[in-house]
Amino acid sequence: MPNAKGGSGKKRTAGRGKTSKQLAQKSIPKSSGSPESDDTSKETFDVEAIIGDMEYHGVHYFEVKWKGFDESENSWHPKADLGCPNILAQYMRTRTKNTADLTKFYDLLQDAAGLTISIVNTVDNVECPENFKxxxxxxxxxxxxxxxxxxxxxxxxxxxxxxxxxxxxxxxxxxxxxxxxxxxxxxxxxxxxxxxxxxxxxxxxxxxxxxxxxxxxxxxxxxxxxxxxxxxxxxxxxxxxxxxxxxxxxxxxxxxxxxxxxxxxxxxxxxxxxxxxxxxxxxxxxxxxxxxxxxxxxxxxxxxxxxxxxxxxxxxxxxxxxxxxxxxxxxxxxxxxxxxxxxxxxxxxxxxxxxxxxxxxxx
The missing domain is CATH 2.170.270.10 (SET domain)
Known part of the structure; x- marks a missing residue:
């Protein structure tokens, strides 16, 4: 999955939705569980919006925009870790679902050093470029x-x-x-x-x-x-x-x-x-x-x-x-x-x- 970049900021106690702002260390999780996280960073932050989603090896991840933080601080989290049901429901009502399984494409991007890259395909069933490294x-x-x-x-x-x-x-x-x-x-x-x-x-x-x-x-x-x-x-x-x-x-x-x-x-x-x-x-x-x-x-x-x-x-x-x-x-x-x-x-x-x-x- 895409990189989840961490950021600093004061602890927030009110808002439309809250969840732990975990810091993922890898572009793709090593397993089908949650992205790796830094336990010392699990503070409560306000979720401003969910702006993207993906399925990776059977786990549904969502891209979170944090209130008070720049877009560069967006991060990805599995559905089970989100604490903002109303925001999630609104996103699910309006999202356009990918028409292809992009897991292989995300696997290919594991070698994208230092970059944050997400993938969207809502137009056909093409999953990944062929014969590309x-x-x-x-x-x-x-x-x-x-x-x-x-x-x-x-x-x-x-x-x-x-x-x-x-x-x-x-x-x-x-x-x-x-x-x-x-x-x-x-x-x-x-x-x-x-x-x-x-x-x-x-x-x-x-x-x-x-x-x-x-x-x-x-x-x-x-x-x-x-x-x-x-x-x-x-x-x-x-x-x-x-x-x-x-x-x-x-x-x-x-x-x-x-x-x-x-x-x-x-x-x-x-x-x-x-x-x-x-x-x-x-x-x-x-x-x-x-x-x-x-x-x-x-x-x-x-x-x-x-x-x-x-x-x-x-x-x-x-x-x-x-x-x-x-x-x-x-x-x-x-x-x-x-x-x-x-x-x-x-x-x-x-x-x-x-x-x-x-x-x-x-x-």
């Missing part, structure tokens, strides 16, 4: 070199100071948000920098704090919805998969085109030649970004990010929000922003629903 960082094929271009390093302790050269060239503001006027290329503090992981210039390598819902859509298949409000410039996720050579990408691309689907992303953000030397394929190995859908009016863009080296052929790819994103809004990017019909690519119908929809997308 969740990974948290790129896998490099044997014929792909591991670059070792030296990176500048600083002597800062804790977080980099404002006068540090790293911060002078940083693409982030003091809150770790991508600057609106920031360059396409992002250079973060590297492994030889003395600053720690709290540094404002270690955003992508620190990981995403966003809460996600993987949702099944009619016509579009799986997509990803933000479960909380995201400010403009927020790091959402790195695009990870298998890093492969140009020749291998060409071979896989032809196969994917025949099946009408591709997850190839060329590493050409700063490449000036005719073709990119390497690509990332997230078809069978990837993270939550594997499920991002296309939109002609997207709310995310991809940026080249350098952490360990500055080889422009093998940069990281990271998605950042291009505007504020509301809770419940689908996270999207433009699959082919500069593609024209003359490019000779395969065309498919676009179902993004944007007011400026181009009606077709190409791959």
């Amino acid at each position: 969740y990974i948290n960082e790129n896998i490099y094929s044997e014929d792909v070199p591991r670059p070792c271009t030296p990176m500048f390093w600083c002597e800062c302790t804790n977080s980099c100071s404002k006068d540090c050269e790293c911060m002078e060239d940083s693409s982030y503001d003091e809150h770790g948000l991508l600057k609106a006027e920031g360059n396409e290329r992002i250079v973060e503090c590297g492994p030889r920098c003395k600053c720690d992981n709290s540094c404002a210039n270690r955003v992508v390598q620190r990981g995403s704090n966003a809460r996600f819902e993987i949702r099944r859509f009619a016509n579009k298949g799986w997509g990803v919805v933000a479960k909380q409000r995201l400010m403009q410039g927020t790091f959402v996720a790195e695009y990870v998969g298998e890093v492969i050579s140009y020749d291998e990408a060409e071979r896989r691309g032809l196969e994917d085109k025949a099946h009408g689907l591709t997850y190839l992303f060329d590493l050409d953000k700063e490449f000036t030649g005719d073709i990119a030397d390497f690509s990332i394929d997230a078809k069978t190995h990837g993270n939550v970004s594997h499920f991002f859908n296309h939109s002609c009016d997207p709310n995310m863009s991809a940026h080249a990010v350098y952490i360990e080296h500055r080889d422009p052929r093998l940069h990281h790819l990271a998605f950042f929000t291009t505007r504020e994103v509301s809770a419940g809004e689908e996270l999207t990017f433009d699959y082919s922003p500069s593609v024209a019909e003359a490019d000779g690519l395969k065309m498919d119908t676009c179902y993004c629903g944007a007011s400026n929809c181009r009606k077709h997308m190409y791959y």
